[in-house]
Amino acid sequence: MARLEVNVDHIATLRQARLIDEPDPVTAAALAELAGADGIIVHLREDRRHIQDRDVRILRQTVKTRLNLEMAATAEIIGIAKEIRPDVATLVPEKREELTTEGGLDVAGYQDHIHQAVQQLQQAGIRVSLFVDPQPEQLKAASVVGANYVELHTGTYAEARSEDEADRLFEELLAAAAHARQLGLAVKAGHGLNYRNIKRFRGRKEFDEYSIGHSIISRAVLVGLERAVREMIALIKS
Ligand SMILES: CC(=O)[C@@H](O)[C@H](O)COP(=O)(O)O
Numbered sequence: 612m613a614r615l616e617v618n619v620d621h622i623a624t625l626r627q628a629r630l631i632d633e634p635d636p637v638t639a640a641a642l643a644e645l646a647g648a649d650g651i652i653v654h655l656r657e658d659r660r661h662i663q664d665r666d667v668r669i670l671r672q673t674v675k676t677r678l679n680l681e682m683a684a685t686a687e688i689i690g691i692a693k694e695i696r697p698d699v700a701t702l703v704p705e706k707r708e709e710l711t712t713e714g715g716l717d718v719a720g721y722q723d724h725i726h727q728a729v730q731q732l733q734q735a736g737i738r739v740s741l742f743v744d745p746q747p748e749q750l751k752a753a754s755v756v757g758a759n760y761v762e763l764h765t766g767t768y769a770e771a772r773s774e775d776e777a778d779r780l781f782e783e784l785l786a787a788a789a790h791a792r793q794l795g796l797a798v799k800a801g802h803g804l805n806y807r808n809i810k811r812f813r814g815r816k817e818f819d820e821y822s823i824g825h826s827i828i829s830r831a832v833l834v835g836l837e838r839a840v841r842e843m844i845a846l847i848k849s
Pocket residue numbers: 618620621654656681703710711712742801802
C-alpha cells in the first residue's frame with residue numbers, strides 16, 4: 612500500500628509571519644504521525660524562509676516514523692544534513708525568488724555535482740531521493756548517480772487546465788514511474804497534490820509514496836477553525 616509523507620513547512624511559514632514560536636512544526640509533525648502519516652518532510656531552504664535549523668534538529672529527535680529533509684545540493688546544507696542525519700534527503704532545485712519549488716532537479720545537466728552530493732549523503736547513512744520532472748533523461752541520470760528514490764514532480768499535472776490535459780499528464784507520470792522502477796528506483800510523487808487531483812492515483816501500484824503538504828495544512832486550518840473559535844468564545848464568555 613502506498614505511503615504518505617506530510618510536509619509541515621507551511622506550519623512554519625505561519626509561525627515566521629509573526630517571528631514568534633507558534634504554530635510549531637514540531638507539534639504539527641507529532642499530530643500528523645498520530646493521524647497515521649508514514650513520514651514527515653521539511654524543506655530547509657537556504658534563505659530559511661520557513662523551516663529553521665532548530666526545527667530539523669528537534670524533529671530528528673522526535674519524529675518516530677521517517678524524517679525526509681528536502682534540500683538544495685549546496686555545501687552548507689549538505690553539511691547540516693550529514694550532521695543531523697535525516698532518514699532520507701530529497702535533493703531539490705532552489706531559487707531565492709520562487710514562491711515554491713518550480714520544477715525538477717536537472718540531474719542530467721549537473722550529473723557530476725549531483726553524483727558527489729548523493730555519495731556524500733549516502734556515506735553518512737542517508738538515503739537519497741531526487742525530485743525530478745517525469746522525463747526519461749532525468750530518470751536515467753538519477754539511476755546513474757546512484758539515487759535510492761526519485762520523487763516525480765507532480766506540479767505540472769496539478770496545474771492542468773482541463774480534465775483532458777490532466778489525463779494526459781497523468782499518463783506521463785505513470786510511464787515515468789514504470790520507467791523509474793525498471794531502472795531500480797523506488798518511486799515517490801509530490802508537489803501540488805490535493806484532495807481532488809489525488810484521485811487518479813488511488814490504487815495505482817506504480818507509486819510507493821506521496822509527499823503532500825500545502826493542501827493538507829490548508830484543509831487543517833479550515834476544518835479546525837470552527838473549534839478554535841468556539842474555544843475562544845468559551846474563554847471569553849464563560
Ligand atoms: C520539493 C517540493 O515540491 C516541495 O516540497 C517544496 O519544495 C516544499 O518547499 P516549500 O514549502 O518551500 O515550497
